[in-house]
Amino acid sequence: MSQRKQPPPESIRRLDTPEGTIFYVLRRKRVKNLNLRVGSGGVAALSIPWNMSQAQAEAFLREKSGWILRHLNRAEAAKPDLLPQPPREVCARLLMEALLRVYPLTRGYGVAFPQLKLRSMKSQRGNCHWAQGYITLNTALCRCPEELRDYVALHELVHFLYHDHGPGFYETMDELMPDWRSRRKTLKGYGAALEAP
Ligand SMILES: [Zn+2]
Numbered sequence: 001m002s003q004r005k006q007p008p009p010e011s012i013r014r015l016d017t018p019e020g021t022i023f024y025v026l027r028r029k030r031v032k033n034l035n036l037r038v039g040s041g042g043v044a045a046l047s048i049p050w051n052m053s054q055a056q057a058e059a060f061l062r063e064k065s066g067w068i069l070r071h072l073n074r075a076e077a078a079k080p081d082l083l084p085q086p087p088r089e090v091c092a093r094l095l096m097e098a099l100l101r102v103y104p105l106t107r108g109y110g111v112a113f114p115q116l117k118l119r120s121m122k123s124q125r126g127n128c129h130w131a132q133g134y135i136t137l138n139t140a141l142c143r144c145p146e147e148l149r150d151y152v153a154l155h156e157l158v159h160f161l162y163h164d165h166g167p168g169f170y171e172t173m174d175e176l177m178p179d180w181r182s183r184r185k186t187l188k189g190y191g192a193a194l195e196a197p
Pocket residue numbers: 155159165
């Protein structure tokens with residue numbers, strides 16, 4: 001077995017190019033070829049074979065720098081823009097308006113208009129207290145766009161019909177808000193806002 005000192009398997013590096021600076025994660029792996037990924041998090045990741053030199057890796061990045069920076073900038077632009085947290089009364093109005101907008105969708109199912117409570121929640125967007133007839137919405141939703149507030153409000157309303165996330169729940173969501181999956185995906189991008197105090 002060779003005792004030769006190996007370079008670290010993973011490091012974060014910067015590379016200045018005429019087009020701009022690239023920050024990237026360099027990983028040395030048991031691979032035959034270079035593998036470049038530009039993830040949605042705005043970070044590039046380059047995997048290289050163990051025996052490849054740093055200079056070779058950088059030459060590769062320089063060659064692709066225009067493409068990499070275009071992708072990194074696009075990922076940056078796609079980050080959600082958070083609205084400032086409004087005062088509590090405004091927040092209450094925004095969330096009540098969301099509830100009023102989506103409630104008519106469920107009325108045909110016999111859902112009674114619920115009481116709305118607001119709470120700052122760490123990891124949840126809302127809650128349905130179906131037995132007590134009220135829903136709770138996370139005040140951080142005020143920082144998200146209207147269509148996402150509507151999605152969460154409807155999600156909680158549908159829990160009056162289905163208390164779990166079984167097939168009936170999702171079928172009803174599909175029927176009432178056919179694009180709810182894409183809204184949920186967008187909302188995930190707002191995770192940091194929803195964890196805000
Ligand atoms: Zn739920």
